Amino acid sequence: MLEKIRLENILFLDIETVPEEENFNALDKTKQELYSLKTQYQRKDDFTPEEFYERAGIWAEFGKIICISVGYFTFRNDIRHFRVTSFFGEEIKILKDFSNLLANHFNQPQHILCGHNAKEFDFPFIARRMVINGISIPPKLNLFGKKPWEVPHLDTMELWKFGDFKHFTSLKLLTNILGIPSPKDDIDGSQVGHVYYIEKDIDRIIRYCEKDVIAVAQILLRFRREDLLVEDEIVFV
Template sequence: MIERINLENILFLDIETVPEERHFGLLDEETQSLFEQKTAYQRKDEYTPEEFYDRAGIWAEFGKIVCLSAGFFTFRGDIRHFRVTSFFGEEAKILKDFSNLLNNHFSQPQHIMCGHNAKEFDFPFIARRMIINGITIPNKLNLFGKKPWEVPHLDTMELWKFGDYKSFTSLKLLTKVLGIPSPKGDIDGSQVGEVYYIEKDIDRIVTYCEKDVIAVAQILLRFRREDLLIEEEIIHV
């Protein structure tokens, strides 16, 4: 089935998120209380809400998107390219620009979005933040009323599960076992907030995010038993 999908119809993506505020103390009292309630199970008695706040970026209610990278294949005869672009900066603009990309170039029935653990994280996070920012959700992200087989989403972690609902396999682990060059550079997801708020190095975050998008595309190629991308085929727009 995967082999039948036209690669040019797939939009690969990844997001990087951070806590909405730099410090827990910058939240108003009600939001602090709501964060405390939301994270009670995860924190147990090991962390205070303030100590746990550096992880707030994993919840759309308390985090925000600082980078969204997307990639897609193009073919011209025997020449294959993978074009990668990134939206970063102010969140509302990121979401509007990504919405325009979906609506203008990936809105047809044959188009599919693909990410790693994206059904659990990236896709719902983007949709929720669009609602929070007052942005109309593109059809490709709006799942209301759709049957499971009508949802235009592909998830490489789900593909790897083969029906096993107990398994979580990180992108780094999957690339390792599949013989794909590691997408991870000098930072990991837990450090994005620090790089964003303290180092203020958005370029470093963009590079990290784009590497993940490329890795997801490589995984899908491996599933299809096709040659992996080489550096000369990757174009950063």
């Protein structure tokens, strides 16, 4: 079934998120209390809410998107290319630009969104932040009323589970065992907040996000038993 999907109909994506403020004390008192309640189970007695705030970017209620990178295949005269681009800047602009991409280029029934652990993280995070920012949710992200087989999403982690709902496999691990160059050769997700707020190096974050997108595409190619992308086939736009 996977082999029947046309690669050019798939939009591969990855997002990078950070806490909505640089530190816990920048939140108003109500938001501090709500964050404390939200993270009580995860923190237990090991961390105070302030100490735990560096992880706030994993919750759409307390984080924000700073980059969405996407990639898609093109074929011309049997020549394959994988085009990669990124949206960054103010979150509302990122979300609007991404929504416009879906509306103008990936809005047909055959179009599919694909990411790694994206059904649990990327897709719902984007949709929630759109609601918070007053942006209409694109049909490709709005799952209300859809049956499971109508949802236009692929998740490489879900593909690797083969029905095992308890099996979490990181992108770094999956690329390693499948012989794919690791996208985590510079920073990892836990360092994005520091790079954004302290180093103020958004270009480094964009490169990291784009590497993840390429890695997801490579994983799908391995599932389809097709040749991996080589450097000359990857085009950054």
